[in-house]
Amino acid sequence: MATAVQTVERENYLNSDYGIKSWLLTTDHKRIALLYLVSITAMFWIGGFFAMLIRLELLTPAGDLVSSDTYNKLFTMHGIIMVFFFLIPSVPATLGNFLIPLMVGAKDLAFPRVNLLSWYIYMVGAITALTAMVMGGVDTGWTFYTPFSTTYSNTHVMGAAIGIFITGFSSILTGLNFIVTIHRMRAPGMTWRRLPLFCWANYAAALIMVLGTPVVAITLLLVALERAFNIGIFNPQLGGDPLLFQHLFWFYSHPAVYIMILPGMGVINEIVTCFSRKRVFGYEFVALASIAIAVLGFLVWAHHMFVAGISVYAALVFSLLSYLVAIPSAVKVFNWTATLYKGSIRYETPMLYAFGFIGLFTVGGLTGVFLASLGVDVHVHDTYFVVAHFHYVMVGGMVMAYMAGLHFWWPKITGRMYPEAWAKLSALLVFVGFNTTFLPLFIVGYMGLPRRYHAYPPEFQVLNVLSTAGASILAVGYVLPMIYFLWSLRYGEPAPPNPWNAVGLEWMTPSPPPTHNFDETPIVTWEAYDYEHQPQEEVTVGH
Amino acid sequence: MATSDIQVAEHALQHHFADMEQQQETSTFGMWMFLVTEIMFFGGLFCAYLVYRASYYQAFVEGSQKMNIWLGATNTAVLICSSLSMALGVRAAQMGKPKLMAVLLLITIVLGCGFLGIKAVEYHEHWVNHEFPGPNFHFETGDPAHPATDPVHTEIYFSLYWAMTGLHALHMVIGVGLVTWIIIAGLGGAYSRAYFTPVENVGLYWHFVDLVWIYLFPLLYLISKKHGG
Amino acid sequence: MKQMQEEHFDPMSHLVPISLYVTIWAALMVFTGITVFAATVELGVFNIVVALLIATIKGTLVVLFFMHLRYSTKLTMVTVVAAIFFLIILFSLSMTDYLTRAWSTSLR
Numbered sequence: 001m002a003t004a005v006q007t008v009e010r011e012n013y014l015n016s017d018y019g020i021k022s023w024l025l026t027t028d029h030k031r032i033a034l035l036y037l038v039s040i041t042a043m044f045w046i047g048g049f050f051a052m053l054i055r056l057e058l059l060t061p062a063g064d065l066v067s068s069d070t071y072n073k074l075f076t077m078h079g080i081i082m083v084f085f086f087l088i089p090s091v092p093a094t095l096g097n098f099l100i101p102l103m104v105g106a107k108d109l110a111f112p113r114v115n116l117l118s119w120y121i122y123m124v125g126a127i128t129a130l131t132a133m134v135m136g137g138v139d140t141g142w143t144f145y146t147p148f149s150t151t152y153s154n155t156h157v158m159g160a161a162i163g164i165f166i167t168g169f170s171s172i173l174t175g176l177n178f179i180v181t182i183h184r185m186r187a188p189g190m191t192w193r194r195l196p197l198f199c200w201a202n203y204a205a206a207l208i209m210v211l212g213t214p215v216v217a218i219t220l221l222l223v224a225l226e227r228a229f230n231i232g233i234f235n236p237q238l239g240g241d242p243l244l245f246q247h248l249f250w251f252y253s254h255p256a257v258y259i260m261i262l263p264g265m266g267v268i269n270e271i272v273t274c275f276s277r278k279r280v281f282g283y284e285f286v287a288l289a290s291i292a293i294a295v296l297g298f299l300v301w302a303h304h305m306f307v308a309g310i311s312v313y314a315a316l317v318f319s320l321l322s323y324l325v326a327i328p329s330a331v332k333v334f335n336w337t338a339t340l341y342k343g344s345i346r347y348e349t350p351m352l353y354a355f356g357f358i359g360l361f362t363v364g365g366l367t368g369v370f371l372a373s374l375g376v377d378v379h380v381h382d383t384y385f386v387v388a389h390f391h392y393v394m395v396g397g398m399v400m401a402y403m404a405g406l407h408f409w410w411p412k413i414t415g416r417m418y419p420e421a422w423a424k425l426s427a428l429l430v431f432v433g434f435n436t437t438f439l440p441l442f443i444v445g446y447m448g449l450p451r452r453y454h455a456y457p458p459e460f461q462v463l464n465v466l467s468t469a470g471a472s473i474l475a476v477g478y479v480l481p482m483i484y485f486l487w488s489l490r491y492g493e494p495a496p497p498n499p500w501n502a503v504g505l506e507w508m509t510p511s512p513p514p515t516h517n518f519d520e521t522p523i524v525t526w527e528a529y530d531y532e533h534q535p536q537e538e539v540t541v542g543h
Numbered sequence: 544m545a546t547s548d549i550q551v552a553e554h555a556l557q558h559h560f561a562d563m564e565q566q567q568e569t570s571t572f573g574m575w576m577f578l579v580t581e582i583m584f585f586g587g588l589f590c591a592y593l594v595y596r597a598s599y600y601q602a603f604v605e606g607s608q609k610m611n612i613w614l615g616a617t618n619t620a621v622l623i624c625s626s627l628s629m630a631l632g633v634r635a636a637q638m639g640k641p642k643l644m645a646v647l648l649l650i651t652i653v654l655g656c657g658f659l660g661i662k663a664v665e666y667h668e669h670w671v672n673h674e675f676p677g678p679n680f681h682f683e684t685g686d687p688a689h690p691a692t693d694p695v696h697t698e699i700y701f702s703l704y705w706a707m708t709g710l711h712a713l714h715m716v717i718g719v720g721l722v723t724w725i726i727i728a729g730l731g732g733a734y735s736r737a738y739f740t741p742v743e744n745v746g747l748y749w750h751f752v753d754l755v756w757i758y759l760f761p762l763l764y765l766i767s768k769k770h771g772g
Numbered sequence: 773m774k775q776m777q778e779e780h781f782d783p784m785s786h787l788v789p790i791s792l793y794v795t796i797w798a799a800l801m802v803f804t805g806i807t808v809f810a811a812t813v814e815l816g817v818f819n820i821v822v823a824l825l826i827a828t829i830k831g832t833l834v835v836l837f838f839m840h841l842r843y844s845t846k847l848t849m850v851t852v853v854a855a856i857f858f859l860i861i862l863f864s865l866s867m868t869d870y871l872t873r874a875w876s877t878s879l880r
Binding site for chain 1: 557558559561565568569570572573576577579580581582583584585586587588590591594595598599676677678695696698699702703705706
């Protein structure tokens with residue numbers, strides 16, 4: 001490729017303009033992705049800090065480090081920050097923002113100014129929520145269950161709820177932008193069947209953002225109105241039904257779990273096929289499985305409410321529907337493993353994270369099937385079993401995928417290579433640390449230890465100490481990439497356009513890409529993931 | 544197409560689109576996606592309404608008897624007229640007649656403000672009758688022979704009434720602002736036969752707000768036979 | 773240039789005649805009258821059925837003609853149908869709970 005010649009002087013999106021204004025007023029999707037990257041990384045460390053305090057408190061059975069009130073605030077703020085301000089925007093707003101226009105061969109997202117607006121809305125929401133936390137915090141749990149949140153809690157519920165309400169609109173706008181971009185901005189020849197699975201996955205997640213987020217927004221608005229004006233829509237004393245809150249909340253927040261995992265699955269598709277040098281097995285099935293997960297995700301929400309007082313009939317219906325989600329999820333796992341079969345596998349860092357993802361997601365997903373069954377759920381509801389389950393999906397799944405994606409596309413984003421040896425070490429630390437932290441929680445949970453208490457019976461101490469020890473390994477595993485990524489910005493080797501010898505439009509443009517992504521609009525004439533016959537000169541450049 | 548039209552169109556073409564067709568269809572599709580989010584936003588409230596109405600039918604009937612059906616019907620008519628002038632305004636923009644568009648959209652604004660004025664009269668009436676949820680809420684049917692059967696849940700009805708119509712009124716206010724912006728931009732020569740997408744999208748928004756009211760009116764005002772209506 | 777633009781893209785293609793807009797407007801006004809009249813007749817639970825039926829007819833007219841859905845792409849139509857579909861999911865699955873609760877006052 002002629003454009004492959006790396007020259008330091010070449011103009012790209014990073015050096016085309018300088019100064020704080022060129023960043024804060026940018027409409028370039030790549031720069032906005034970096035704005036998001038910095039913001040959500042900050043939120044990740046704040047949320048992680050709360051997690052460390054939680055684990056430290058649980059080191060001993062007695063409630064000696066923090067009071068029970070403080071502990072309630074800690075797990076609430078950990079949940080709010082990690083769910084709404086880190087996991088939901090994580091892959092879509094950073095990697096998705098950066099890559100979707102590149103992958104479909106567009107110059108930008110459909111609505112660049114809306115994209116910038118979404119970042120500002122995110123920041124306003126984040127600052128509002130953080131202010132509420134600095135002023136004293138919230139103790140309702142990230143789920144804001146009524147009537148505690150509307151009537152009894154005397155913490156800063158309003159501030160946190162409004163912060164999440166505002167941030168919801170940033171998520172809506174991002175989702176809207178992705179859907180419209182993928183429908184309308186594809187390059188000539190980039191048909192739906194040639195679309196990278198990362199785009200399919202983000203498209204499915206965007207559907208949920210657009211369809212679900214407004215419902216949680218109105219729900220939180222009602223909570224705020226209820227606190228402000230003492231209206232009683234969710235308050236049983238005033239004739240309201242607190243379960244209605246849970247219905248409306250989980251109508252979004254269960255599908256939101258798939259906002260948090262689908263883009264991660266998309267990342268894993270790209271990486272598994274690249275480092276196996278094989279076309280992804282059953283492309284159509286994987287693509288449609290993404291959509292199926294998004295749609296089925298809207299049919300299962302009340303499995304969070306089995307013991308809350310919903311009718312037995314409804315519980316039965318939702319339990320049955322919940323099992324269905326296992327089908328498209330299993331399709332994905334089987335297709336990844338089938339892609340690995342007889343592939344020429346390379347163990348680079350992104351692939352190590354991807355292996356971690358597949359294993360941990362499978363554990364998290366299968367324990368989800370346990371929880372979908374009514375009888376088991378009654379036993380383990382609100383125990384550490386549930387905590388372990390969703391951390392296997394969210395941290396073992398999504399954060400792993402996020403790290404995998406960051407390593408995979410770091411050369412493209414920054415034009416620099418990260419140090420491979422350190423990265424491999426950190427991937428190992430994350431995997432070991434994660435399992436040491438959360439595997440014991442399955443056991444204590446199954447033995448009946450309820451979540452959300454700052455003290456516990458002494459017989460659970462050994463496993464809790466193990467968990468806290470694992471959390472510190474995990475922390476090191478997350479600090480390391482932070483250091484070497486920053487280091488690589490200055491000292492990393494310059495990255496070639498395609499360091500992994502991968503296919504996909506984003507690898508056919510220089511690293512880092514020019515402001516308009518492609519020197520000439522690409523015309524796609526080949527199938528997605530055509531690794532079996534991969535002459536690198538296949539790029540056809542059109543008018 | 545006149546040369547000036549082409550110039551406006553080229554000026555309006557953003558760098559990341561290939562041509563005006565792609566840009567126009569993309570923004571219209573984006574607007575429809577936005578309306579989808581609006582449907583779901585109101586949908587949460589409608590779901591709450593459905594649940595409580597199914598559970599406490601009598602309380603809702605008694606609450607709805609307090610609605611002034613004539614003011615509600617008048618407001619429905621006002622909004623339908625405003626939708627007509629909006630549709631004709633968009634048509635004028637399509638034909639490249641900015642002054643006609645401005646006049647028609649001005650009518651839309653006037654009707655929109657008329658709607659808000661009538662709504663304010665209704666709000667005032669409910670407010671002085673203590674039909675606002677909260678500590679001061681007090682409900683009587685006004686008929687000594689039939690005292691209120693379930694005032695607790697009638698308060699839920701009024702909570703939903705205020706929340707739903709209030710949110711709708713907020714959308715109206717935003718709509719009036721948007722239409723004002725379109726008039727100013729239109730008179731400044733921003734649109735032409737080749738480029739009128741913002742007019743079209745604001746039109747979609749206006750019609751959507753009208754659509755919400757078309758459902759709010761029967762759900763809140765016409766639950767059961769109107770006594771002495 | 774001029775020819776090319778008109779060949780590919782004619783924004784005038786869905787210019788709806790004024791008479792159609794006025795007809796739709798008249799229909800909407802008539803339906804509003806009918807719905808108010810129907811509210812003065814005792815129909816029991818069917819009052820709301822009639823009212824919602826009329827509202828749906830009115831809403832369909834607004835979406836199809838005022839909002840030009842009838843002249844839009846298939847993609848836009850699918851978008852609208854999808855929104856209604858998910859709205860129905862929200863309503864119906866919520867009601868599976870409320871309509872079957874042994875202890876609730878539903879369907880008295």
